[in-house]
Amino acid sequence: MPNLRRLLYPAYRKLETNVHPLRYLFLEITQVCNLNCRHCGSDCGRNTQLDELDTEDWLRFFSYLAEHFDRRKLAVVITGGEPLCHPEWDRLLNGLKEHGLAWGMVTNGYDLTEGAVKKLTAHNLNSVTVSLDGLKKNHDWLRGKKGSFDRAVRGLKHLASARIPFFDVVTCVNPRNLDELPEIMRLLKQVGVPRWRLFSIFPKGRAAGDSDLLLDKEGFVAMLDFIRQAKEEHKDQDFDLNFSCEGYLPKEWESKVREEPYFCRAGISIGSVLCDGAISACPNISRSLVQGNIRKDDFKTIWEKRFQPFRDRRWLKKGPCADCKLFNRCQGNSLHLYDDEMGHTALCTHRLLSDPEIKTAADSVC
Numbered sequence: 001m002p003n004l005r006r007l008l009y010p011a012y013r014k015l016e017t018n019v020h021p022l023r024y025l026f027l028e029i030t031q032v033c034n035l036n037c038r039h040c041g042s043d044c045g046r047n048t049q050l051d052e053l054d055t056e057d058w059l060r061f062f063s064y065l066a067e068h069f070d071r072r073k074l075a076v077v078i079t080g081g082e083p084l085c086h087p088e089w090d091r092l093l094n095g096l097k098e099h100g101l102a103w104g105m106v107t108n109g110y111d112l113t114e115g116a117v118k119k120l121t122a123h124n125l126n127s128v129t130v131s132l133d134g135l136k137k138n139h140d141w142l143r144g145k146k147g148s149f150d151r152a153v154r155g156l157k158h159l160a161s162a163r164i165p166f167f168d169v170v171t172c173v174n175p176r177n178l179d180e181l182p183e184i185m186r187l188l189k190q191v192g193v194p195r196w197r198l199f200s201i202f203p204k205g206r207a208a209g210d211s212d213l214l215l216d217k218e219g220f221v222a223m224l225d226f227i228r229q230a231k232e233e234h235k236d237q238d239f240d241l242n243f244s245c246e247g248y249l250p251k252e253w254e255s256k257v258r259e260e261p262y263f264c265r266a267g268i269s270i271g272s273v274l275c276d277g278a279i280s281a282c283p284n285i286s287r288s289l290v291q292g293n294i295r296k297d298d299f300k301t302i303w304e305k306r307f308q309p310f311r312d313r314r315w316l317k318k319g320p321c322a323d324c325k326l327f328n329r330c331q332g333n334s335l336h337l338y339d340d341e342m343g344h345t346a347l348c349t350h351r352l353l354s355d356p357e358i359k360t361a362a363d364s365v366c
Contacts, residue, residue: 009261010329017268017311022074022303024265025065026272026283029058029092030081034110036144039172039207050276053295055088059095061273061294066099068300075126078105079283081275084116093123102126104166110148112155117162127166130156134177135184141176142213153191160192168195170244173223174213181226185241195240198227202246202337203346203361204284216360217352224249224353228256247337247349248330266335267310271303279303281310284336310335319344320365326350 030052033040053061065076076096083105086092096103104127105120112130120128132152133142139149159167169188173181181198188196200220201213215223223243230241243249243257245264254261266281273279279292279302289309292302309315316332317324321344324330332338332345339346345365352364 009263013263016263016265020268020303020307020311022069022271023269024075024077024271026077026079026270027058027061028079028081028272028275028283029053029083030086031275032085033080033082033108034085034145035082035108035148037108037206038142038144038210039174039201039213040205050274052275053277055091057277057295058092061299062095062099062101064294064299065101071100071102074102076101076103077127078103080106082108082110084111090119093119097123104128107131107155108143108148109152109155110145112151112158114158117155117158121162121164125164128159128164128168130159130169131172132156132169132184132188133172133174135180135187138177138180142172142174153187156188156191156193166195167193168197168240169193170197170199172199172201173215173219174201175215175219176212178215178219178222181223185230189239194238197242197244198223199244199246204337204339208346214361217358220349220352220361224253224257228253231257245334247333247347248326250350250354253353262330264331264334267307271307273299281307282336286338286340288340289335289338316344320348320351321345 031050065074078092080086083089084107104125106129109130109132130152132149133139134149136149139152140146156169171177171184177184185196200215200223201207203209203214207213227241227243234241242259245262248262249257266285270282271279272281272283273294274283274290277293277295278287278290279294279297279299280287280290291306313331316338317327319342321327321330321332330350333348337345337347342365347361348364352358352361355364358364
């Protein structure tokens with residue numbers, strides 16, 4: 001059955017692209033953050049540099065979503081910045097609950113106290129993703145704040161006790177935490193985390209050109225091999241481990257590190273509204289691909305009529321993708337890897353892993 005599923009996946013992807021049902025909508029409610037992460041793709045910090053929507057704007061948009069979309073089929077995901085840093089977080093929570101939206105959040109875990117978790121569950125939190133990027137020393141190094149590891153682990157324990165319907169941890173793998181992956185896994189299982197997703201850090205935002213953050217080919221293979229072995233060891237246990245949607249992989253890896261074949265769903269079933277009202281696909285995508293703004297445009301019309309750059313990606317067939325025979329399957333790699341200055345993807349994961357001459361991510365796009 002898994003092999004048949006993969007064989008039919010191109011047809012499924014084509015149908016999903018044509019129908020483009022909005023399943024996940026990320027709302028970047030603020031760029032303000034209580035940490036200073038070395039790899040941040042949005043350059044978040046203590047203050048925002050954008051004209052952010054105010055609380056009333058967001059509450060009106062919650063009402064709009066409840067009126068124009070089937071709340072049983074749409075999951076709203078609150079992100080940032082750090083959502084818990086929003087100055088009127090309680091009002092936003094009340095608005096989500098009042099309008100009956102199925103919602104989740106992405107958080108760094110720093111402010112996930114017992115009281116905060118109780119408040120979230122009281123407002124019908126359905127899902128939560130927490131970042132844990134190494135053991136204590138390396139997590140605090142990457143997140144730019146001492147004590148962030150201890151507070152994130154504390155938050156994980158509170159979430160595990162709260163029995164939230166969907167709860168997972170994401171880890172950004174880099175050269176400093178690569179050898180810690182087995183110990184991180186033991187910690188997560190001990191705490192009671194049921195799901196774990198691993199990412200490689202991509203060369204954009206603050207991470208661009210930072211060799212301390214980027215895996216070379218050997219490191220990338222080591223990460224995938226760890227996932228492969230861990231998935232095999234845990235296939236009959238209540239612990240789910242996968243590589244993220246981070247790029248198209250050679251087929252010898254694909255089925256071993258993911259439950260489903262690679263598919264960048266940005267703009268196909270995933271949309272976002274950024275902190276200033278900009279309408280896009282997933283929040284990490286270049287702002288050059290913004291399609292409108294909820295301050296002046298009707299969101300549903302934009303989703304239906306203006307998202308062609310996400311649904312017809314032939315414009316990405318340039319740079320390292322220009323003559324690639326795998327383009328129909330890869331579609332130019334994950335859209336969050338597209339780089340405006342380069343004019344093409346910033347990382348070809350397939351080439352990095354399959355070309356014996358390639359040693360680093362930078363070489364894979366030359």
